[in-house]
Amino acid sequence: MISINHVTKEFAGKTAVKNLDLVIPDGKIFGFLGPNGAGKSTTIKMITGILPIDNGTITVNGFDITREPMKAKKIFGYVPDSPDVFLRLKGIEYLNFIGDVYDLPRDIREEKIDYLTKSFGIYEALDDYIQTYSHGMRQKTVISGVLLHDPDVWILDEPLSGLDPKSSYTLKEMMREHAAKGNTVFFSTHVLEVVEQLCDEVAIINSGQLQFRGNMKEMKEQFEADENLERVFLELTNNE
Amino acid sequence: MNKTLRLIHTMLKMQYSMAGKSTGEKLGYLFLLLFLVPFAFIFISLMNSIVATLYQQLAPTGNENALLGLLFVGITFILFFVSLSSILSSFYFAEDIEGFIPYPFHPYQLLAGKAAAPFISLYLTSGVLMVPILTLFGIHSGASFIYYLYAFILFIIFPVVPFTVVAIILMFFMRYANIAKNKDRTKVFAGLLSFVFIIGFNIIIRLNQDPGQTAEGAAALIQEQNGLLDLITGMVPTAYFSTMALNYARELSGLLFLLLMLAISTGAVLLFLLAGQKLYFKGILGLTAGSRKTFDPHKVTRKIKHQPVVAAMIKKELRIIFRTPTFFMQCVVQSLFAPVFLIVILLFESSSSSFSMLGTMLGQFQGKTSLLLLFVFSLFILGVNPASYSSISRDGRNWPANLYLPVHPEAVIFSKAATAWLINLLSILLLAIIGIAVLNMPPGLFALWVGLTLLASWFTSLVGTALDLNQPKLHWTDEQEVFKSRLISLFALLIEMGAFGFIVIIIWNIDAVEGLWMTALLLALLLAGAIAISHVVLKRLIRTHYHNTI
Numbered sequence: 135m136i137s138i139n140h141v142t143k144e145f146a147g148k149t150a151v152k153n154l155d156l157v158i159p160d161g162k163i164f165g166f167l168g169p170n171g172a173g174k175s176t177t178i179k180m181i182t183g184i185l186p187i188d189n190g191t192i193t194v195n196g197f198d199i200t201r202e203p204m205k206a207k208k209i210f211g212y213v214p215d216s217p218d219v220f221l222r223l224k225g226i227e228y229l230n231f232i233g234d235v236y237d238l239p240r241d242i243r244e245e246k247i248d249y250l251t252k253s254f255g256i257y258e259a260l261d262d263y264i265q266t267y268s269h270g271m272r273q274k275t276v277i278s279g280v281l282l283h284d285p286d287v288w289i290l291d292e293p294l295s296g297l298d299p300k301s302s303y304t305l306k307e308m309m310r311e312h313a314a315k316g317n318t319v320f321f322s323t324h325v326l327e328v329v330e331q332l333c334d335e336v337a338i339i340n341s342g343q344l345q346f347r348g349n350m351k352e353m354k355e356q357f358e359a360d361e362n363l364e365r366v367f368l369e370l371t372n373n374e
Numbered sequence: 375m376n377k378t379l380r381l382i383h384t385m386l387k388m389q390y391s392m393a394g395k396s397t398g399e400k401l402g403y404l405f406l407l408l409f410l411v412p413f414a415f416i417f418i419s420l421m422n423s424i425v426a427t428l429y430q431q432l433a434p435t436g437n438e439n440a441l442l443g444l445l446f447v448g449i450t451f452i453l454f455f456v457s458l459s460s461i462l463s464s465f466y467f468a469e470d471i472e473g474f475i476p477y478p479f480h481p482y483q484l485l486a487g488k489a490a491a492p493f494i495s496l497y498l499t500s501g502v503l504m505v506p507i508l509t510l511f512g513i514h515s516g517a518s519f520i521y522y523l524y525a526f527i528l529f530i531i532f533p534v535v536p537f538t539v540v541a542i543i544l545m546f547f548m549r550y551a552n553i554a555k556n557k558d559r560t561k562v563f564a565g566l567l568s569f570v571f572i573i574g575f576n577i578i579i580r581l582n583q584d585p586g587q588t589a590e591g592a593a594a595l596i597q598e599q600n601g602l603l604d605l606i607t608g609m610v611p612t613a614y615f616s617t618m619a620l621n622y623a624r625e626l627s628g629l630l631f632l633l634l635m636l637a638i639s640t641g642a643v644l645l646f647l648l649a650g651q652k653l654y655f656k657g658i659l660g661l662t663a664g665s666r667k668t669f670d671p672h673k674v675t676r677k678i679k680h681q682p683v684v685a686a687m688i689k690k691e692l693r694i695i696f697r698t699p700t701f702f703m704q705c706v707v708q709s710l711f712a713p714v715f716l717i718v719i720l721l722f723e724s725s726s727s728s729f730s731m732l733g734t735m736l737g738q739f740q741g742k743t744s745l746l747l748l749f750v751f752s753l754f755i756l757g758v759n760p761a762s763y764s765s766i767s768r769d770g771r772n773w774p775a776n777l778y779l780p781v782h783p784e785a786v787i788f789s790k791a792a793t794a795w796l797i798n799l800l801s802i803l804l805l806a807i808i809g810i811a812v813l814n815m816p817p818g819l820f821a822l823w824v825g826l827t828l829l830a831s832w833f834t835s836l837v838g839t840a841l842d843l844n845q846p847k848l849h850w851t852d853e854q855e856v857f858k859s860r861l862i863s864l865f866a867l868l869i870e871m872g873a874f875g876f877i878v879i880i881i882w883n884i885d886a887v888e889g890l891w892m893t894a895l896l897l898a899l900l901l902a903g904a905i906a907i908s909h910v911v912l913k914r915l916i917r918t919h920y921h922n923t924i
């Protein structure tokens with residue numbers, strides 16, 4: 135469970151996230167929506183400890199990210215919005231590095247790397263430099279790294295962008311399974327079809343402020359005339 | 375034309391912009407500039423005395439124009455060298471060209487944009503020598519206004535030909551040579567080449583040092599008018615034409631020579647643009663990074679192994695340094711430069727037996743003196759460790775990974791400092807080889823010296839890392855930015871020189887400290903103190919800065 139309590143973040147006088155209050159429960163796939171520049175990535179970066187929080191607190195399974203960062207960080211896995219990390223390493227070196235960071239035993243590591251990279255179709259590329267990977271391959275490498283240590287809480291910033299249909303399907307299945315086991319899956323996206331298929335609950339943010347939080351049914355009910363999610367989204371994020 | 379200028383402006387702005395620099399850093403540049411003013415005076419008066427002496431010696435035989443010839447030939451060679459590195463970095467190593475290609479620019483416009491940065495380096499270089507020497511020559515020879523006008527025009531057009539020659543050779547080479555297929559390898563190759571070039575240049579100069587012969591040859595040549603000039607400028611026609619233009623500035627032939635220079639330079643520009651369109655784009659777009667080989671599952675499983683986090687972090691740092699050409703050149707090759715240079719000099723001088731005696735001489739010195747001398751010497755050779763003051767900045771956009779992965783901040787930072795220390799180990803190893811093999815140092819002295827140097831190297835690694843953590847440069851697009859146009863190496867130098875100078879001066883002046891072992895003990899204690907302080911400072915910086923770097 136992730137709980138965001140009255141969190142505010144400012145960049146050089148501009149408020150990117152304003153008094154955000156949000157609880158992401160266990161056992162559900164939680165979608166985080168909003169137009170470009172709404173503050174999604176900023177929020178996620180505060181949850182993961184990349185950006186310091188100006189005001190408010192964030193806890194992951196009860197551990198405060200600012201006060202007990204090590205304990206909190208061991209619980210979640212994070213896929214950043216840009217998968218261009220450690221380009222000078224080979225895929226396998228990156229995954230082994232992640233394994234060392236999370237102190238995974240060797241046999242588990244080997245088995246999981248084998249399973250994950252084969253299901254994403256990047257196994258054969260493992261001995262190449264990440265620099266030579268395509269965008270989607272990099273994305274899948276990072277995702278494999280996150281799933282390697284089997285974290286309870288998944289935090290994914292636009293995880294499906296750039297994935298081909300098969301990999302996208304694989305990841306969505308994995309997200310469903312993980313949530314079904316009672317864990318937390320929190321991801322941001324722009325793709326409304328994905329939201330419709332996948333999410334149990336959604337939060338919509340615009341200009342750093344929460345516009346809506348609830349399940350899909352509630353979202354549609356609130357705008358009774360619309361059966362089209364796109365229209366609902368546009369209405370919710372309309373500034374005027 | 376307007377569009378070309380706009381493009382040049384944009385390309386230059388991306389390279390030299392002061393945006394994103396803190397006011398502290400800007401102030402630092404200002405101080406550096408002020409600091410240079412007295413040096414400029416010393417430089418100009420030095421130039422003045424050289425020009426005056428040579429002019430007085432050459433004028434009686436009518437050979438004073440040889441001075442100009444010498445200047446133009448010398449400048450040509452310097453410009454060749456500057457062109458080589460600046461064209462490589464602007465044309466081939468900067469990544470920005472791919473960003474511009476999709477836009478509707480003519481190829482010649484892109485080439486002009488790319489040439490702008492090298493030309494700035496060329497004018498800065500030639501300006502330092504040409505402007506004062508040509509002015510001083512004019513004063514000494516009582517030249518007319520036309521001379522100064524011609525000199526100015528020549529200053530503007532003179533770099534064109536060396537630039538074009540180097541650019542065309544490079545573009546041709548990069549287009550057809552095999553190394554160009556791999557960008558990373560080319561970078562390392564070019565870096566090593568200039569390294570070898572400088573050392574080879576030094577060796578040639580050393581081999582040719584036979585002063586008697588040179589003087590005789592010069593004396594014979596001065597017999598005939600213009601003989602010296604012909605000799606000097608024989609290989610460089612543009613230097614000859616430029617000299618003649620200035621020499622006969624008052625006459626029509628001077629004007630003709632100037633027009634000839636203008637024509638040659640215009641031709642060179644056209645040739646550059648023409649050849650560039652044929653060679654450059656094909657060469658650059660063929661560059662790829664990395665190579666593909668067949669896949670072997672066993673190789674993959676062999677790479678999976680369990681190790682402590684700190685070991686994994688250090689390994690990762692070392693891999694990135696050795697695999698990124700810029701980091702490899704800056705952190706590894708450049709810091710090996712001084713020790714390798716030293717070895718070359720020692721090998722060439724060893725015949726004169728003065729150096730092989732040095733070891734025995736050191737043994738005869740008082741233990742204290744020889745240890746302190748050696749210690750200062752090795753610090754001087756090691757210099758500031760670039761791997762240390764780039765610790766954080768090297769991560770660039772990967773830095774956030776340190777923040778979201780569950781690794782303790784101190785583990786991250788100290789493994790970076792340890793990496794810098796490990797890289798310095800290479801230079802220390804070379805120094806140690808010199809000490810044992812060339813200088814025949816006594817074993818006790820040798821062991822103490824190496825031990826103390828290792829301690830000192832830990833101190834410099836910590837200082838560099840702390841400075842970088844204090845103000846890292848994470849938002850770079852090209853790795854060069856981590857090292858270029860930052861004052862951090864200067865700060866590192868000041869702090870390290872201050873600390874070591876303080877320690878050495880204290881020990882030197884305490885008369886009660888005598889003998890090798892006592893000196894070593896005190897030195898070790900003071901170094902340990904300095905290390906302890908830098909540990910405390912670094913830990914404090916981790917607390918205040920680690921999470922606030924973005």
Ligand SMILES: Nc1ncnc2c1ncn2[C@@H]1O[C@H](COP(=O)(O)OP(=O)(O)OP(=O)(O)O)[C@@H](O)[C@H]1O
Pocket residue numbers: 145146150168169170171172173174175176177215924
């Ligand atoms: N490092 C930064 N410095 C200054 N402003 C920033 C920084 N990072 C983000 N911002 C600003 O914060 C706001 C929120 O950005 P954020 O990246 O969170 O948007 P987002 O919802 O993830 O958008 P997208 O859908 O495009 O990914 C934007 O207005 C952005 O300009």
Ligand SMILES: [Mg+2]
Pocket residue numbers: 174175176215291
């Ligand atoms: Mg985003």
